[in-house]
Amino acid sequence: MKHHTLDALRSTAGVHAKFQDFTTTRETRLLRWAELLEKEPDRRLRTLPETEYQPTSVRDRMRCVDSPMALAFEDAVFRAEGLKDDTYGEAKRFFELTDWQLHGFVCSCHSGATVRSGSAAKSLRRAARPSPGLLAMLWDALLLR
Template sequence: MKHESLAEIRQVADIFSLGRDVPRLSHRERLERWAAVLDQHEGQVVPLVRIEDYAPRERDNLRGDKTPLSVAFSDPILRADGLLSDRLGDAVGFFGLGHAEAHRLLCDCHYRGTMTAPKVAARLRAIARGGIMQRIWDWTTRRVAAG
């Protein structure tokens, strides 16, 4: 790892301070910020593979380049607000997602080769709104999980 001074970094990057008095983002603002970052993302996004096949500890450590998680972690505002990494477990905690929501949002079995940043952003906005369809989905997944 190459260490550079702040002056050296300023030559190649836009650096800004959020200051100490910046209020933390709400749950909904975090999700909407992630959606907005995905909308601005011009590259490919790829899903995580077979999330449901991993034990909880392994699942929490899942990450990948070009995933919606790495796009979120590239945003300085989300990092400044407390997003610790692009690992699934950190994102689930930071964005307040349930594991079923994270699975629906990020797993390859829900896209089958069709994941795009706008599709993920739309799903994030639906979660943020917490509309009737989201409540039905949450209720259904809880019932299925309960057996």
């Protein structure tokens, strides 16, 4: 076995700076996924049928070819960061989404059998925005009266 310095490996392996600087926060993951979807905003991606009616054990295993989750799984950065597959449950875990958030752009009840890639990206960008806590919402409600 031949040993190399880290610098030598970087030049040999062609490690990309963008990959090295990628941080693993929920927000950056969601925004990266949105960027991947926005590359072809009119692309039609397949949705999953009636996710809200499936038992959790079934819903978490749901997947289909050419879905928003399949597109995310094609990304080498996400796989290197720990995305294990293109199932509903794995997308929920890896991107730290609620069922309600994920359902909003991968379920057939919202857009039919397919969803525009650009529409899914908009949903992801909304989900990436930090939501105010309960106390902040109550405080705002009291001040706006």
